[in-house]
Structure formats: structure tokens, C-alpha cells
Amino acid sequence: MNWIILTSFLFFTGIVGLLSWYKSRKNKIKTLNGFFFADRSLGFLLVGGGLLFTNINTATIIGENELAYTHNMSVMAWGMTSVLAMLLVSEFLMPMYLKLGISTTPDYLTARYGPGIGKLVSCIFLVSYIINLLPSVLYSGAVAFNGLFHFGDVWKTDYWTTIWILIWIMGTIGCLYSLLGGLKAISTSDTLLGFGIFAGGLLLPFFGLRYLGQGSIMQGLHILLNNHREHLNSIGTAADPIPFSTLFTGMLLVNLYYWGTEQYIVQQLLASRDLKSSQKGIAVACLGKLISPLLLNLPGLIAVHIFTHLDNTAEVFPKLDSLVSPPFIAGYIAAIIFGAALTTFNAGLNSSSTLFILNIYKPWAEKNGRISNERHMVRAARLFEIMICLLAMFIAPFIIFVKNGFYTYVQMVNGFFNVPIFTIMFIGLVTKRVPAKAASIGLAFFITTYALTQTVFDLHIHFLHILATLFVITCGLMLLIGKFYPMAQPYGLQINTLVDIKPWKSRHIYSCILLLLMVLMFILFSPLVLAK
Template sequence: MLALSAISFIFFILAALTLSIYLSRKRKGSQTVAGFFLANRANGFILVGASLYLSNLSANQLIGENESVYINNMSVIGWGVSSVFAMLLVAEYFIPIYLKSGINTVPEFLEKRYDSGTKNLVSLVFLLGYLLNLLPTTLYGGALALDSLFDISGYIQIDYWQTIWILVWFIGLVGVIFTVLGGLSAITISDTILSVGLLILMVAIPYFGLKYLGDDSVYQGLKTVLSNKKEHLNAIGGPQDAIPFSALFTGVFIANLYYWGMEQYIVQQIIAGKSLAESQKGVALTCFLKLLSPLLINIPGLIAVNLYVDLPHTASVFPLLARDVLPAAMSGLTAAILLGAAINTFNVGLNGASSLFIFNIYKPIFAKKHKEEVSEKRILRTGKLFQIGISLFAMSIAPFIIYSDKGFYFYIQKVSGIFSVPIFTILFLGFFKTKIPPIAAKAGIFFYIVCYIFTQFILNSSLHFLHWMGILFVATALLMFVIGRLYPMSQPFQLIQENKVEIVPWRNRGYYYALLLGLLILVYWIFSPFGIA
């Protein structure tokens, strides 16, 4: 059983990685700067949508959200399902701005809107977020998943801590080799391949899980889930739940709008679309996949509630269920998807961080120092060396996440709040308030970060951190408004159109947006006291 799972795992992961690198190199996706960092801006909507979905759906979510459902309830779907509304706003209002301005990175837009100092400061904040949060947690989540699926620590007779170290370095090394060889083009191709596997697992894991729970009867298993421990079925979170329902309109909304519309490695994949219409279609496809996601990242947690009692490591609930209920070959596919998702999220993080460093720090400093443009060959070499360096750093600190309390996923979201909201605030106001000066943006970033760290890590506050994110967003925005009133820009900001792709919007998008919003409401209705809870 274990041998067959391992063989199928190796087969699936090698097939996906090899095919991705081959197709990328055939498209010359790693031989130029535009190809390596932006896939030559040639991706259609399927590549855009699949890469966005896989970049977001890492092993962190598969593990973290199922863990949250197991120890709490379905309120954690607020991160994923409610993000559909934010994504549609991004598609309608943010993407046209980015594509019209012809930027390579988000801080480049901030340089156009404010000044180079703001660009440099935000680039630093982005890089710190990747180094301290995104990259280490992605590695840790992937390591945890593989150990739980194959019981590697038990098989080779070493302790849990040592196993996590070994697996973190295994995933990190495979990931950095893959992204250095293939660039963003290989990442988006592998995302599309892995998305097919994810769709299979969305059906297979609930089916086999319910069948296992119901003693070979899916109906009996479903009946057990719907009748036992019904408090876990509720997505309308209270004040003490993973995501209070009221937080969907404060911190969660801000975090989602930031993530899907301003996070560098996400925006980088959106602007890799061949046109505005293709990018908007790609985001709509991602929305649809996010609405299907509870089948994979939440429902297994509901099944596990009725199967396991007092797990020593609650974060292992998803891979443990997959190992117990799936056929051996399907268990190998699950491991391949988990590893592939971890590698791809890690890779887009590396690619995004490298883009920030190359376009916003290295190129300007080199050009200023040598008074000449840096060659493409030198840019590619430096970008790849930077990716190797930050991956080694992330691999060194990732295992220490084991000491975080309140759950793995809680750690990810709480720490990300340090970096996301200040960037969101200055970008959001920069879009719509054209006279706010650069000094207001810099003051806003420092003000928010200091206040958030104080309220979350020094002050013992009973208020949920998501509400603090909303409060501090308002306070930071007011501070920037006041500075803007006192020291307005002499000339209002005007966007200069420098588009590199066609910017005609998707013609029938309104009908699809309405359908997606209707499905969003339906999901919440099902998992509420008005539905099955």
C-alpha cells in the first residue's frame, strides 16, 4: 500500500514538473527577462486562471483550513469563498489601471503615483513579507503534508522535528531548481496541469471520505456529517470563531482586496495575460474554482471531525484523512498535488520576490552606479542568484513554525497583516485620491506597522486581529487624508497610458460576475443556520 502510494506520487510529480519545464523552454519562457518574470505577457485566460488558483491554493490552505474546520467550524471559508467579491472588484477596476500603466511590479506603479522613495519602501515591505511569512510557511505546510501522508518520521525512525527539517529542504531545493530552470512560464504551465488533479481530488476525497465514514455507504457517511457535531457546519462565525462573520466586512475584505489586487506575485500573473479581456476572464475562472474549493479544503475537515478524536497534531488532519480513505494510487496523486501546490506557491513567491529585487532595486542602482542599462543576461543571472539566496534563508527558518500557537493557519494570517494592509492603504488611496503626497504614503506605512505590531504582539487585546486590521486601515487612511489636506501635491496625479497589451475589456463580463456573486451567497446560505447548520 505504502509502496504503491510512493510510486504513484513520484510518477505524478515527475510527469508534471518535466512537462512544465519542457513546454516552458519550448516557448522560450526562461531565456529572456520578459519570459522569465512575466511569461512574455502571452498567457490566455486558462493559464491565468489556473496559475492564480494554484498560487493561492497551497498546501498551507489544504492543511490550515481543514485544521480550522476540525478544531472550530466552517467560518474559515471566509478567506476563500468571500474573496470572490474582492476578485471581481480587482478585475473591473484594478487590472485596467495596471495594464494601462505597463508596469512590471506593483511598486513601479507606486513610483509613478508617489515617488521612488515610496517604491523602495514598499519593495522592502514586500520582500520582508515573503521572507518571514509566505516562503517559510509554504515550505512548512508542504513538509507537514508529506510526513502525514507517508508517515516518513515513523518509516525512517526519526523524530518529527528532524523529519520536518529534511522535508522542508527537499521541497525548497526542488522548488528553486524548478523556478531557476523554467521561470514564470513553467510555473503557470505546471499550475494548469495540477489544476486538473485538484478537480479530481475535489470529487474523490469527499466521496471516499464519506464512504469510509459510513462503513462503505456514502449516504450513511453524509447522514453522520449532517447530524453529528453540527456546530462545525456553521460558516456564520461568532466573535470567538476563526473568522467572525462581521470580519468579512472589515479585515477579511481588506486582506482579500489586497491579496488579489496588490500582492506582487498575484498581480504578476494577472499582468502576464495577453490582453485585458483574457486577464479578466482568468480572474473569473479563479472565482469559480474558489467557490468549488470547500470540497477540498473544508469538507475533509468536517468528515475528520467524526473520525478522529484528540489528534496530537491537528494540522495533520487533511493528509491523515487522505491516507486513510483513498486508494493507494489516489493517495499518491494527493501527495503529488500537495507537493506540487507547495512548490508552485513557493516558486511564484521566489519569482515575485526576485522581480521586486531586480526591477525596483538592482536595475535602478546598477544603472545609477554604472550610468548604463544592465544587460538581459546579467539581469537573469542576478535574479536567479537572488532566488537561490532567499530560498536558503526560508528553508532555514521554516521548521520553527512548529512552535506557533493557535494553529498553523492562524499564524499565517496574523503575520501577513503586518505587511498587507499598509500597502493596500497607500495603493487604494493612490488610485482614487490624486493629490495625496508621497510623504503621506511613507507616514501611513510606518504608522500602521508600528500600531499593528503593538496591538497584536505587545498589547493583550481581546479584539480579533481582523477587526484591528479594519480599525488601523481607517486610522491610517485618516492620517493620510490629513497630510494630504495640509501638504497636497501641486499637480494631481494623472495616469499616463503605456500599455503593452490590448486593453479592451471583456464584453460579457457583467453576466458572469452576477452569476458568481449569486453562487457566493448560495454557499454561505448552505453552511448557515438557514441551511444545513
Template sequence: YSGAIAFSQMFDIPGLFNISFNMSIWVIVWLIGIIGGIYAIFGGLKAVAVSDTLNGLALIIGGAMIPFFALKYLGDGSILDGVSKITTTHYDKLNAWGAATDPVPWTTIFTGIMIVNFFYWATNQAIIQRALGAKSLAEGQKGILIAGVFLLTLPFMLNLPGLVSFHIFGSSLNNIDLAYPTLVREVLPKPLLGFFTACLFGAILSTFNSFLNSAATLFCYDFYKPIFKKNISDDDLIRVAKISGTVIAIVSMLIAPMLQSGSDGLFLLLKRFAGFFNIPIIALVAVGFLNKTINGLAARITVIAHVTLYFSLVWIFKINLNFVHVMGGLFVFDILLMVILGSFMKREVPYELPKENKSHVDLSNWKYAFPVSYILMLGLAYVYTILSKVGLAGGNSLTIINVVYFILGAGGIFIIMKSTSSIKNNVNENDQVSLEKNNI
């Protein structure tokens, strides 16, 4: 849907082919779905991973062009003048800390947003399927941490164009989903429009391919194989995956154009719907890690109760509480319900994790995992600081903020590297003592 919106607006498809906007969305959705479906269904995870890498690099280049040309357009040919306009006029729009009346208040960071992020990084099939497909633990950690680095560029790649769009178009756009593609059509030089379109098309296909592949995998291993055919061969399972992937793709293409009815925009619409499955999944995983006796029936009852309650509270009763807070509250409810049900719904044999590394994958940590993690956390705090009333959103200088974070960054990395080195030395000394004892 987002891809169809972008292409329809950037190339004025309704005017070009003399069709309605709604019809243009349907046509483009089905074109994207058919091309992406063929690639994902017949190419498999490896083809999706390779295309993700290439499309990701192209998207970074293409995505970085838009803020550059947008600021240049806003500043009448000068990027610095464009920056000056957004930092001196309506600079309150630079505040990333949502007020109580905003769709996502900043307090939700400590309730539903925190749980949603745990879901995304720890249980989202499209993410963990790639991490678990790495050749070693260190390579998987590198992939996740690099993804985190790119995530910190989102305010520049996405929010900044939205802010410039506000300065250029004001409230003239009927649908907030049109802000980005309209800005692209307005500010990007025509010779670069084809390149950007290719980048965008690749990114859209990557997203669709990834989730289609993950959905087919989940269907085969969590539904078809355990219920219908436990001893199915790999070749037959791949055949089932292709059929299920085709069905999922068709259903997706039927539903996507209907997202036009989301009055608050695509992002918030999807976030509201995500509450149906994000929260109970991470609750199940958390209880699964911390408890060895609660059985599957208790988990299933909890999921049904969650879906019923969430739908009732957000859509039927429309309680006067932000839906993200509702998600955070239901996370606690899900865990408590499972614990209560688990007091009498128990497994016959307590679950034990297998101790043997049957895959023979190298499980050594990447030596820079801790310092890079620290830099990422500090970087996130830095972004939230400059995009607050203490920083740009208050019309303040960033000099003191930059100095403070530089000291925190340099000092923190020095301490982490020293402590890591000390731990390694102790481990090596213990190994040496153990070897000497064995020799004696």
C-alpha cells in the same frame, strides 16, 4: 511547511527513517525548497505559469478524491450514509458564520476580511503578475473569474475533509495541522496514495515557485533597480533576480520549520502575520488611485506607523479585540494618516496616468465578464446560506433555498444579458451616426 507536514504524516517519515518529527519537517522542507527553487529561479515566470496550470488540474482531481473517500469511509462504504452522518450529527460544525468567540467571527467580513480580499485579488503580486501577463484584457478577466469559480469549491475540497476528520478522530490529534494528512493516510486507498502525493507535491511547488518568482520580481523592480542601478540591462537584471531568488529561497527554508510553534494552526498564524503588509499595501493603492498629490514620504511614514501599531496592539498589549477587526481599523487609520500627512507632504508635480496604450494590448472587456461575475457573487451568497443555521447548520432542508437562488440566478443573467445587448446596440448606433456625419 504545510507540504512537509503532509508528507511526514502520510508516509510516517519519522518512523520510516527513525528520526524525530521535527527533523523530518526540516529534511522535507529543504528537499521541497531546493527542487522548487531551482525550477523557479532558472525557469522564470513562463515555466511557473505552465507548471501552475498542470499542477492545478492535477490538484483539482486529487483534491476531489479526498472528500469522496472520506465520506465513504465515514459511512462504512456508503457515501450517502457518510453525508447523512455529517448533516445529522454535530451539524452545527457546518456553520460558516463564525461566532463572536471563534477565531474569525462573521462580522470580520465587513472589516479586515474585506480589506484582505481586496489585497489578494487586486494587489497580490502572485495574482496580478499573471493577470497583467495575459495577452488581452479579456483573457486576464477570464483567468481571474475562473480562479473565482474554483474558489467556491473550497468548502467541499478543504472544509468538508476537516469536518470528516473531526467525526473520525475527534480531539485525538495534538496539532490541527495534522488533520488533513492524517485523514488522507486513513481513507485513501494505497494505490491512489502515490497519485495524490504527486498532485500535492506539484501544488506545493507551484505555491512556492509562484511566490519566489514574485518576490524576486518585486526586489528587482522596487528595490534594486530604482536604488542601485537605474539603467541596468535586462540580462543583468535577470542575473540579479536569480541571486535574490536564491537568497529568498534559503531564508524561507530556514523559517518554514519554525512555524511548528504556531499553536492555533498554520492558517491563523499566517493571517495574523499578513496584517503587517496586506493592509498598508491596499491602503497605499487606494490613496494612490484617489489622490494625485500625496508623496512617497507620507506613504513610507504610514507603513512604519502601521507595522508599529499592529505589532503593539496584537502582540504586546494583546487588546481584547479580534485581530481581523484591528486590521480593518488600521486600514482606516492608514488612509487618514496619509491624507493628513499629504496636506503638507506633496509631490512637486501631480501624478497623471498615461493616456496612451503603449503596450498595444487589446483592452476590450470579455463579453461574459458581467454575467459570470454575477453568478460568482450569487454562488458565494448561496454557499454562505446553505452553510448557516438557515441551511444545513440548522438541520434544515435546502429545497426552498435552491428554488430561491435558481430564480435569482436565471432572472439576474437574463437582465444582465438584455442590458448588455442594449448598451452594445446604442454604441453601434452612435458609431454609425458619427460615421455618417464624418462622410457628410
């Protein structure tokens, strides 16, 4: 183990932790609003930083660099197409959410379809977080840290045991951070790490190119741009993990779900002090996504020219960092990786307890005459976080056995939960009389059919195309049910505004600029320019 790297890691991690505590120390967590939504007081930088770094986690950093190394730049589509999805959410969904004054996205479904659907979707969210989101973040963090610090060699343990130990260390630290700090501390650390990721995104490629060029950055860049040019192509074929055609089918739906419905993402936006701050924060996060390939993809491209073979390709990012970066900088990037793991893990824990307390436990308590005070609810939320944290730590090590790439696995499993929920949300938004029965049948049909295509019947069709096809079929099924069994009374919005909903005047100008930059990124990494 390189002790300079470890000391640097502890130094930078300590700074982030100390500053997060200092900025959130006056935020006394005695109410659910304070614990879950930071008293709806976040400015646009905290909102943007929270969105960006809750999204850019270790699963993203490890997974996207792995696919850039094993395939090409087509994986960057996840981040680039997020820009369009975020801007649509900013323009259409956030004004509605803030007008309704909701606390969770199932709150909208409860208002639209009734409490049964709200509770069902809350349970689906919780299952998704427990078996996929939280374990994948812990596993990828453990892989990264073992690659950086070689703990297995230090502890004289095999790889399986080492991953178990690291997962439990990270899970314990993350759980304590979430329990003690709430959303305010999470958003503050997200913002600090958001600035750190931009610096790290420049530093690692800098040292990687210098190493590749044997001391000359320009020579390293020349090698990167002229050798293995097929890896520079973002226009994926059917043989790639992300075929280009999927950008216009399932990927768009997945991104709309993620940025507009996923609770641990939307909760960052619901905590904003007003609509203007929310929309500005989304624009900041969009800019971050456009810059993020520096950290998410470029190291994987550089590694193509350095590592001819890796037994575990998921370790490509940490191995490159430990090889090319000076020890002090390697420790700094390790601190970013650690923060990326914990912030997403913490946000997932916080959102899980939000869903459980507000959509399941609190309604049950009120129905059974067990109305509790705010302190009791906060205590129940913390106990629930401990429980799901333990479950996630037990599940996480088994991700080591997945095939076809870790990141592809994460996105494929998400398909069981994300687009089905977005489908009933979409129908609820565009219609007024489709009933709860249609939503229940739609969810059951979508999840069951998708499960069969992924586990029983191999259709030889990309899972994103399958998601898009099932979206269209399920929408048609729900509309058909709505035609024959419509609601007696059409749904109408119940306004409950908690913050100022005056929109950001300049949003359309910045949206056009961001969309243009998104298109230019695809052109740059295509056979038209770099991948000739």
C-alpha cells in the same frame, strides 16, 4: 511507508513535470520579460489556473482543514469572499495596471508617490515573502508529507528533524524548478494541477464518506449532515477564528490587497496576453474558489467524525487521506499537495526576484553607471532566488512553535504587510495630491500600531477588526497630511499600454452569477440550512 502510495505520487508528479517542461521548452529564458512574465503571452486558462493554484497552496489546504476540524466552516470565508475581491480587481484595477504597462505593483506606487515609496514597499514585500509566505508553504508541505508517508518512522528520526529534512528537500526542488522554468513553466504546472485539484477535491470526500459510512456513501453523508452539525456553520461567532462580522471589515481589505496588490498574484495577471484574457482568467479562478471547499474544508469536516483526538491537528488532512483513500489515490492526492507547495513557493521566488531586480537592483545599477545586459540581469535574478530560498528554508521549521492554529498565525502575520500597503495604494487611487510624505508616515504608523496590538497590548479584538480600524485611521491621517502639504502638481496616469486593453464584454453577467453563488454558499452552510 506504503510503496504503492509513493509510486503513485512519483508517477503523477512526473507527469506534471514532464508536461510543464514540454509546454514551456520553446520558451528560451534570455530576457527579464521571458523569465518574469512569460513574454506577456498567457491565455485565460493559464491565467486562471495560475491564480487559483498559486493561491491554493499547502498552507491553505492544511490550515483550512485544520480549522474546519477544530472549529467549523467559518474558515471558508477566506475563499468565498475572495470572489468579490477578485471581481473588483478585474473591473477596476487590472484595466489601470495594463494601461500603465507596469511590471510590479510598487511600479504604480513609484509613479504615484515617487521612487522612495516604490523601493520601500518592494522591501516590505520581500520581508513578507522571506519570513512568512515561503517558510509557511514549506512547513505546511513538510507536515503534509510526513503525515502521508511517515518519513520519521522510515528514517528513525524525531519529528523536528524530519520536518527539517523535508523542508530542505522541497525547498531545493522548488528552487531548481523556478530557476530553470521561469513563470511560463510555473503557470503551466499551475493549470495542470488546477485540473488535478478538482478531481482530488471529489475523490477524497468520496472515499472519506464511504469510510465514514462503512462502505455506504449515503450513510456517510447522513452521519456528516446529522452529527456534530455545529461544524457545518459558516457564520462564525466571536469564539471562532473567523467571526462573521470580520467579513465586512478586515477580511475584505485583506482580500482586496491579496488579489489586487500582492506581487506573486498580480504577476500572473500582468503576464496575460490582453485585458480580456486577464478578466476571463479571474472568472475561472472565482469558479475554482467556489468549488474549493471540497478539498479545503470537507475533509476536515469528515475527520471530525473519524478522529476523536489528534496530538497535532495540522496533520488532519494527510492522516485522513492516508486512512481512507486507496493507496493509488492517496499517492495522487499527495502529488497535488506537493504541487500546491511547489507552485506557490515557485511563484513567491519568481516574484521576489522580480521585485528585487526591477525595483531595487536595476535602478541602483543604472544610477551607478553599471548598466547590464538582459542575460546579466537574469543571472542576478537567479542568484537572488537561491539566497532567499536558503533563508526561507532556515526559518520554516520554527513555525512548529506557533500557537492558535497554523493558518490563523499565517494570516495574522500577513497583517503586518498587507493592509498597510493596500492603504497607501487606496489613497493613491482616490486622491491626486496626497504626497509621498503621507504614504511614508501612513506605513510607519500602521505597521507600528498593528505590531503593538499583536505583541504588547492585548485589546481582545479580532486582528481583522484591528486592521480595518487602522485602515480608517491611517486613511484619515494621510488625507490630513495631504490637506496641509499637498503635491504641487496633481498626479496623472502615464499611459504605456503593452497589450490590448479591450475588456471582456460578458464579464458583468458572469460576475452576477458568481456573486450569487457566493451568497448561496454562505446560506447553505448556516443555521438556515445545514447547521440547524
